[in-house]
Amino acid sequence: MKLEKLEPLDSPNYxxxxxxxxxxxxxxxxxxxxxxLTPGVEVTPEVFLALENAQSLASCKERAVRILTASGLSKKELQKRLVQKGESEEDAEAxxxxxxxxxxxxxxxxxxxxVRSxxxxxxxxARAKSILYEKGIPKELWDEALEDLPEMDGAIDVFLRRKLDGRTLDAKQIKKTVDALLRRGHSYHDIQAGLRRYEASLSLEQTQEDTWEDME
Incomplete structure (x- = not known):
């Protein structure tokens, strides 16, 4: 087929x-x-196909940049997202x-x-590892990424205070709180240590209250 005309578009790239x-x-x-290619040139089916493929790949690259800019993704997840948006496996990989x-x-x-998030x-x-798995991060990178995860004693203490302060500390309430912390990825050992700190803080508060009452 013969190329009749070339027209500029809003984007200078096309x-x-x-x-x-x-x-x-x-x-x-x-x-x-x-x-x-210039006006008047005969375009063979092979050249036309090359143009279509070039346009398809260029469009896929633009979409990849938009998706990546909107949210940080792993290579695996980005490629999967592109295919879900209708791009070919080949273009997504490229x-x-x-x-x-x-x-x-x-x-x-x-x-x-x-991990920082x-x-x-x-x-x-444990929850951080689960997130890395869900996001398609290669397992060989997990250890290095998790080096940035600090001790989470403070987070456990805050959670215990929020869930237990002002409530009756029966076995049911404590089990419910422990289960919630396990779901958040904390180890049973760290949770038990947190409960001991919480109980110690309650004992200290009670001692202080008793002291004030004696002074009165």
Missing amino acids: LRLIFEDGKRLKAPAFKVVELG AVAWLEELHLIDDLETAKQL ACLRGYGA
């Missing part, structure tokens, strides 16, 4: 190709130049590889961000 039979195709400008070459996606840095939410190591 051109609209108009063919003699009425077909229109948006294509990356670099690909048009690379193929030496787009992720392109971002990696540009150092715009880094699974280790993403993993560290996820888990820490801010008061989650323990």
Whole structure:
């Protein structure tokens, strides 16, 4: 088919190709130049397919950048998200590889961000690992990412205060609170230590109250 006209688009990175039979195709400008296409040139089916593939990949790359900008993702998760949005497996894989070459996606840095986020939410190591798994972070990166996770005694203490202060400390209430902390990824050992600290603080408060009463 014969190329009749090249039209500029709002984006300088693209051109609209108009063919003699009425077909229109948006294509990356670099690909048009690379193929030496000018008005009046006969475009073979192979060249037309190359233009379509170039446009498909360029569109996929743009979508990958938009998704990555909106939220930090692992390479695996980004590729999966692109396919869910309708991109081909081949284009999705190429787009992720392109971002990696540009150092715009880094699974280790993403993993560290996820661990920091888990820490801010008061989650323990087990929950942080679960998040890394859900986000498609390769397991070989987990240990290095989890090095950023500090001791979570403070988070456990705050949680216990919020859930137990002013309530009757029966076995049912304590079990409910322990189960909630386990779901948040804290180890049973750390939770037990937190309960001992909580009981000690209650004993201290009671001692202080008794002292004030004696003084009165």
